Amino acid sequence: MKRRLGLSMFMVLAIALSGCSNEEKIQPTEPSSDTSSDEIVVSIKGEPAKGFDPAFDWPGLGEALFQSKLVVFDKEMNLVNDLASERTVSKDGKEVTVKLREDVHYSDGEKLTAGDVVFTFEKVRETTSYIDLSNVKQVIAEDDYTVQFILEHPDSTFEYTLTRIAIIPEHAYGDNYAQNPIGSGPYKFVEWQKGQKLIIEANPLYYGKKPNIKKVTFLYLDMDASFAGAKRGEIDIARVSMDYIGQEIPGYTQRSIETMDIVSLSLPTVKRGAYEMEGTPIGNDVTSDRAIRRALSYGMDREGISRNALNGGARPVYSHNPGMPWDNEANNMKNADVETAKKILQEGGWADTDNDGIVEKNGQKAEFTLLYTPGEVERQAVVLGVQESAQKIGIKINLEAKVWDEISKQKLIYKEAYLFGKGADSPFEIYTNFSSDRITKGTTNSPSYKNEFVDEYLRNAIQTTDQEEAMEMWKKAQWDGEHGANSLGDSPFVPMVAFHHTFFIKDGVEIGDFRPAPHRGAYWITVENIKDWVKSPSRS
Numbered sequence: 001m002k003r004r005l006g007l008s009m010f011m012v013l014a015i016a017l018s019g020c021s022n023e024e025k026i027q028p029t030e031p032s033s034d035t036s037s038d039e040i041v042v043s044i045k046g047e048p049a050k051g052f053d054p055a056f057d058w059p060g061l062g063e064a065l066f067q068s069k070l071v072v073f074d075k076e077m078n079l080v081n082d083l084a085s086e087r088t089v090s091k092d093g094k095e096v097t098v099k100l101r102e103d104v105h106y107s108d109g110e111k112l113t114a115g116d117v118v119f120t121f122e123k124v125r126e127t128t129s130y131i132d133l134s135n136v137k138q139v140i141a142e143d144d145y146t147v148q149f150i151l152e153h154p155d156s157t158f159e160y161t162l163t164r165i166a167i168i169p170e171h172a173y174g175d176n177y178a179q180n181p182i183g184s185g186p187y188k189f190v191e192w193q194k195g196q197k198l199i200i201e202a203n204p205l206y207y208g209k210k211p212n213i214k215k216v217t218f219l220y221l222d223m224d225a226s227f228a229g230a231k232r233g234e235i236d237i238a239r240v241s242m243d244y245i246g247q248e249i250p251g252y253t254q255r256s257i258e259t260m261d262i263v264s265l266s267l268p269t270v271k272r273g274a275y276e277m278e279g280t281p282i283g284n285d286v287t288s289d290r291a292i293r294r295a296l297s298y299g300m301d302r303e304g305i306s307r308n309a310l311n312g313g314a315r316p317v318y319s320h321n322p323g324m325p326w327d328n329e330a331n332n333m334k335n336a337d338v339e340t341a342k343k344i345l346q347e348g349g350w351a352d353t354d355n356d357g358i359v360e361k362n363g364q365k366a367e368f369t370l371l372y373t374p375g376e377v378e379r380q381a382v383v384l385g386v387q388e389s390a391q392k393i394g395i396k397i398n399l400e401a402k403v404w405d406e407i408s409k410q411k412l413i414y415k416e417a418y419l420f421g422k423g424a425d426s427p428f429e430i431y432t433n434f435s436s437d438r439i440t441k442g443t444t445n446s447p448s449y450k451n452e453f454v455d456e457y458l459r460n461a462i463q464t465t466d467q468e469e470a471m472e473m474w475k476k477a478q479w480d481g482e483h484g485a486n487s488l489g490d491s492p493f494v495p496m497v498a499f500h501h502t503f504f505i506k507d508g509v510e511i512g513d514f515r516p517a518p519h520r521g522a523y524w525i526t527v528e529n530i531k532d533w534v535k536s537p538s539r540s
Contacts, residue, residue, distance in 0.1 A: 037537040038214040040509065042237040043226035044527075047198075051178025052189065054166040055123040057130040058178070063527040065200060066107075067166035067183030070098055070117070071159055073425060075515045075529075077325065079159055082208075083112070083167060083184070093154025093465040098162075100145040105205045106169045107188040114141035119170040131164050132432070154463045156470040160426035186211050186531050195220060211531045230504045236535065237511065238504040242313030242378065245502055252504040257514060259501055260324075260423035262317055263382055265370070265494040266446045267293045267417050275414075275448060277440050282414035282448065286368040289361070291348025292395065293491035298333065299341030299393040305385035306497050310378060314497040319478065319486065322498065326427040326474040331486050341393040352394055359394035367396040371412055372419040374401040382496055383419055413446040420446065423498065425515075427474045431458050433493065434477060434485045447492035453483040454490075508536035 050056040054067055070084045081087065086099035104112040121139045124131055135158070138150040151158065172182040181189050186208065187200040198218040202211045221229065223241035230238035230249050238252075245256070268284035275282050286292055302316030319331035334340075345351075350359040350366055359366045372383045380401075387397045397417070407413055413420075422429070432438055435458050438445035454477045461473030478486045485492060505511065512532045 037212075037535045039217070040213045040215070040236045040533065040535055041217045041219065041234065043219045043221045043229060043235050043239050045220075045223075045239055047195070047220045051192075052181040053178035054120065054168055055127045056178065057128045057164075059166070059527075063530060064166035064183070064185050065187050065527060065530070066181045066185045066189050067168065068104070068112075068185050069163060069166050070100075071162040073163060073515050075513060077425065077515055079163070084162075087159065089465065091465070093156075093463070094151045096149040096151065096158055097142075098147045098149070100147065101207060102145050104184050104207045106172065106182050106184050107203045107205055108169075108172060108182050109205065110169060110171055112167065112169070112184050113144045114147045115144075116167055116170050117141065117147045119173070120165060120168045123168060123173075124165055131161065132428075133161070154465050156462060156464055156467060157426055157428040157431075160428060163425070187216065190215075209531050211533070213530070213533050213535060216530070227504070230506075233506075235504075236506045236509050240502050240504060242311040242500075242502060244504075245311045245313055249504050251507050253507065254502065255505055256313065256500045256502050258315065259498060260320075260322070260425070261421070261499045261501075262320055262423035263379060263496050263499070264320065264420050264422045265296065265386065265417055265496065266413060266420045267296070267492060267494065268414060269293070269447045269449045269490065269492050272415070275440055277411045277414060280411045280415075282411055282440070284368060284415060284417070285364060286366060287417055287447075289348065289350075290490060291344050291350060292366060293494070294487060295341040295344040295348075295350075295393055296390060296395065297487035297491045297494045298337045298344060299389055299395075300494060300496060301336035301385065301389045302496055303335045305382060305389075309381040309385045310497065310499075312500075313378070313502060314499045317495045317498045319495055320422045320424070320429060320433065320493070321427070324425075324427070326430065326471050328475040328478040328484075328486065330479040330484075330488060333487055336389065338392055345394065350394070357391070357394060358396045365396070366394060367398070368417055369398045369400050370417040370419065371400050371402055371407060373404055373407070378499060379419055386419075386496065408443075413443060414440070414448060418446065419496075420493070422493070422495070427461070427470070430474050430477055430485075431462060434458065445492075449485065449490065449492035451483060451485065451490060453480065454485050510534045 048058050052058045052066055068083050070082060071079050072082045074080050083100055083104060084098045085101045088097045100114060106112060118139045118141045125133045135152050135155050136149060137152050140148045142148055169182055179192065186203055186206045188203040190199040190201050192198050197220060200216050202214045226238045227240045227244050229235040230252055267287040269288055270283040271288045272283040272285050273281040306314040306316050316335060318333050319327055321327045345359055350361045352359045370383055370386065372379050383399050387399055390397045432444035434449055434454050435445065436450035436455050439448045439450060457473045457477035461470045461477065464470050478484050479488050483489055512529050514528050
């Protein structure tokens with residue numbers, strides 16, 4: 001296929017949409033004049049440091065705004081076509097063919113073609129470390145509207161990967177693209193004042209459902225400033241911290257939205273020195289004991305932390321995928337089961353022989369350090385709750401706040417316990433968290449966890465072409481009745497809570513319902529269904 005070169009942005013073509021051929025650029029029309037229901041102001045957290053470039057993992061796991069994706073989720077977490085009009089998988093699972101819609105234009109009028117898809121995947125492979133394309137052998141544009149993905153081996157999660165990647169226009173891509181993006185999404189970029197605000201407008205060339213709101217201004221405010229702006233009536237949708245839960249603002253409704261933005265204890269499963277990373281011995285002599293990890297999982301008062309320390313701004317969770325189709329019901333357990341936790345320690349040879357409140361084994365005290373990143377009161381509240389819960393079962397946890405750069409440089413997440421952000425909208429996270437292939441490779445399997453039964457289930461889950469079989473394998477990797485990575489098994493991670501996101505929403509503004517937003521995409525949860533937002537003119 002010949003890739004068509006983009007026309008200069010300075011050329012003006014007076015071509016009406018009705019008179020265009022498939023290869024012609026169409027002239028964008030301006031949205032209708034603003035009314036009180038056409039504009040909305042939102043305060044949000046999570047300004048993208050590298051701008052709005054999908055090659056650098058914009059928008060993480062949320063709505064791309066300016067760009068579009070081949071496949072997206074519906075509210076029931078089903079995979080549905082977006083740019084794709086048809087998807088087929090070969091019998092051996094190594095070829096995925098995607099037919100594209102032929103009516104898609106970028107906001108500058110250029111057509112979106114298969115060549116742009118190839119270009120995008122090449123860029124993502126080159127630039128981002130967040131999306132694993134190691135199994136993608138080749139991406140081929142068979143014609144203008146057909147893309148073929150050639151895989152090294154079958155991958156039952158590949159279509160979930162497609163939901164992560166928004167398509168970039170090859171003709172408009174350059175060094176400044178992240179600062180001034182062009183795409184085929186429901187909105188087009190207008191202005192970005194870094195650290196302050198982002199302004200977007202409805203894209204008149206969007207192929208899908210047209211947004212009700214023509215202009216959206218996102219304000220990058222801290223939580224206190226967001227609350228103050230809502231009190232002044234200047235913000236329509238104001239994100240606030242858990243400190244404001246239960247407070248009232250006249251003319252606003254408070255809404256708490258559940259997410260899968262989960263924090264979890266990462267506990268090294270090997271003794272110090274079992275592996276080295278760049279000459280640094282990793283592992284931990286206390287958390288490497290399976291009884292310690294399992295006792296912690298059973299003993300945590302997740303409900304108390306959610307209700308009291310977090311002011312009801314979170315919910316307790318017992319896996320990284322609560323409520324997802326690949327979750328195992330065996331993950332459900334009793335909250336703060338101190339009796340079982342103490343029994344696990346006792347059976348594991350841990351006892352408080354000197355009556356100091358800390359159990360020991362072979363002269364080793366059950367004492368270790370839990371690291372967390374500073375600056376977020378929610379995370380600090382969680383680690384304090386963890387420390388208190390652990391103390392009740394005879395385990396001493398010392399808390400230490402460190403910036404991520406220091407933790408990463410010193411390989412500390414492989415040596416100490418760490419409060420990790422987890423939660424994804426793909427079962428592939430189960431693989432990255434628990435596969436021994438990931439030991440010392442990246443940060444996902446920070447506990448250096450290895451279990452041959454789990455590894456076998458994970459391989460089978462990935463490589464089957466039968467999605468029902470894959471779901472069964474994902475569940476068995478968590479617990480099969482004898483082996484697994486959950487609390488009944490090895491507990492390399494101890495899931496704690498999923499944060500809720502709290503908003504004050506001005507009367508007359510409706511933002512609808514959302515699918516569960518994962519970690520890293522959760523900041524942009526309110527954007528997920530932006531096309532459906534409605535603002536009543538009488539409430540402006």
